[in-house]
Amino acid sequence: MHSLLAPIISHIEAIIEHGGYIALFLVTILEGVPALGQFVPGHTIVILSGFLAKLGVLNIYIIVPLIVLGALGGDCIAYYCGKRFGFMLLSKFGKYFFITDEKIEKVRGLINKHAGKTTILGRFSPVTRPLAPFIVGASGIPFKKFLPLDLIGVLIWTSLSLGVGYIFGASYHTVAGLLGKFIVIGIILAILIVMAYRFINKQFHIFAKYELITLIANLAGLFLFFKTVQDALSDNAFMADLDVWINFFFSTHVTAAWLTFMNIITNIFSPEMIAGAGIMATIYFLYKKSWRYGVITLTSVGGGFVLNGIMKALFVRARPETAFIVETGYSFPSGHAVAAAIFFTLVIYIFARKIQSTVWRELFVVGCVALALLVGFSRIYLGVHWFSDVVAGIGFGVFWTTLMILSVRYVGLFITKVREVKRG
Numbered sequence: 001m002h003s004l005l006a007p008i009i010s011h012i013e014a015i016i017e018h019g020g021y022i023a024l025f026l027v028t029i030l031e032g033v034p035a036l037g038q039f040v041p042g043h044t045i046v047i048l049s050g051f052l053a054k055l056g057v058l059n060i061y062i063i064v065p066l067i068v069l070g071a072l073g074g075d076c077i078a079y080y081c082g083k084r085f086g087f088m089l090l091s092k093f094g095k096y097f098f099i100t101d102e103k104i105e106k107v108r109g110l111i112n113k114h115a116g117k118t119t120i121l122g123r124f125s126p127v128t129r130p131l132a133p134f135i136v137g138a139s140g141i142p143f144k145k146f147l148p149l150d151l152i153g154v155l156i157w158t159s160l161s162l163g164v165g166y167i168f169g170a171s172y173h174t175v176a177g178l179l180g181k182f183i184v185i186g187i188i189l190a191i192l193i194v195m196a197y198r199f200i201n202k203q204f205h206i207f208a209k210y211e212l213i214t215l216i217a218n219l220a221g222l223f224l225f226f227k228t229v230q231d232a233l234s235d236n237a238f239m240a241d242l243d244v245w246i247n248f249f250f251s252t253h254v255t256a257a258w259l260t261f262m263n264i265i266t267n268i269f270s271p272e273m274i275a276g277a278g279i280m281a282t283i284y285f286l287y288k289k290s291w292r293y294g295v296i297t298l299t300s301v302g303g304g305f306v307l308n309g310i311m312k313a314l315f316v317r318a319r320p321e322t323a324f325i326v327e328t329g330y331s332f333p334s335g336h337a338v339a340a341a342i343f344f345t346l347v348i349y350i351f352a353r354k355i356q357s358t359v360w361r362e363l364f365v366v367g368c369v370a371l372a373l374l375v376g377f378s379r380i381y382l383g384v385h386w387f388s389d390v391v392a393g394i395g396f397g398v399f400w401t402t403l404m405i406l407s408v409r410y411v412g413l414f415i416t417k418v419r420e421v422k423r424g
Contacts, residue, residue, distance in 0.1 A: 021058070021062060021063065021066060024045060024046070024058075024070070025066045026070070027045045027070070028045075028066070028067050028073075029070045029074040029077070030042070031043075031071070032071060032073070032074020032076075032078050033074055033081075042071075043161060044195055044196075046067055046165070047161050047164050047168075048192075049063050049067070050161065050162035050164065050165025050166040050168075051168050051188075053162070053165070054165070054168075060162075063162070064158065071123070071157070071158065072150065072154050074133075075123075075154070076133070076147075076150075078134040079133045079134065079136060079143065079146055079150075080137060081137065082133065082135060082136065082137025082138035083143075120149055123154065133146070183226055183227060183230050185226060186222055186223055186226030186227070189222060190223070193215070193219065193403075197215055214402045214405050214406060217345070217398055218399055218402035218406065220398065221395045221398030221399030221400075222399045223395070224392075224395030224399075225333075225396045226395075227395075228395060229392060231388065232315065232317070232332060232392070239387070239388045239391075240388075242387055242388075243386040246380060246386075246387045247380075247386060247387075250380060250383065251320075251322040254324065254381070259381075259382070263325065263378075263382065265378040266375065269336065269339065269340050269375045270336065271336060271338075271339040274339040275301060275305060277343065278298070278343075281294075281297050282297045282298045282301075285297060292408055295408050296346070296349075296405055296408045297346060299404045299407075300404045301342055301346075303404065304342045304397060304401065305335075307400065308333060308335055308396070312335075313330070315330065315332040316330050317330055317386075317389070319331040319384055319386075320383050320384070322383040323382065323384045324384075325382050331385055332386070332389045333393035334376065334392070334393035335393070336375055336376065336378070336379050336385075336393070337375065337376040337379065337389070337390045337397065338394075338396055338397040339397070340372045340375035340393075340394070340397065341372055341395075341397025341401070342397045344371060344372040345397065345401040345402065348364075351364070372394065373394075376391075376393065377390070
């Protein structure tokens, strides 16, 4: 398993190393462009580049001038756009990018009162970063005054942002030694997801309160999956001993009636059956013009199954030798567990909110969770999967589905708001 994953990881590092510099330069330029800049997570990417530099994936002596030149270039583009087109451009097209008059007036007021300070410190705020250089240009402030002030702001912003990532990278090996590399990767992904959620909601206020629960479920699934992966790749892992003990226990304590029942469960909720249900549900939702539900179902089921197949090929874990039914293919993670987690997460998301009674809604959610766990348990009872296969499958299924729910929710509402602006 380790020998198979090692070249893949090295290729990922090579891709990041060779393509990372170009991507970093483009991101820092685009972040300064009016309107587009608010959708580009440049600050996060710069912090991440500092982290990768400390790990030796990127060269700190290359990324520093790239970030400075990119950020300065983006700001200069914004300045000249403001000088050339003035506030008319923002007034006419800003609404398509959710740039409100309040935001424009706020930045404009700051520049009128404290032009120098706003030019320097404006880069540190996600509100003023993509607007300040444009408004400086539109306000008629000379370029020879703007450039040195903007350069100071870019240098300070670059140093502090890279410093945060660099400091985190310095402690990476220590933390990874204590927690494990995959757990640390999971933590980094969780931080990025939370930052993206907070950034999107702060900018556009599109997530409903119940979607905070979706975010929590996403993070829980992410942790469960990466914790199990870390344990699966570790020597003398606790879960490996638990896998053997659970497998031995059920192989010696089965009954004919329970074998029949578990076989029924595993067949009803097989990946093939759930894939078929996903296809039919997608067609139904699209026919009813419920585009969001249709796209979420399609990406959750389709993407989840594809990624599960890739992971099985990567981990190449053998199945237990005590199976009571014939199964082929690799074991980690459990395809049935992934499919069940995706299916019942979708069922909860689509139907739970429509149940008015709090008691019945909670019973519905508990029932769905119980059925998902029962599908996973059936695979363990039948001896075709290890316990950790099922845990990883459930964790990944929940993580992937909730990620699709949040992503499609954002893209869908963004498109809806653009259409509303056009109609208005």
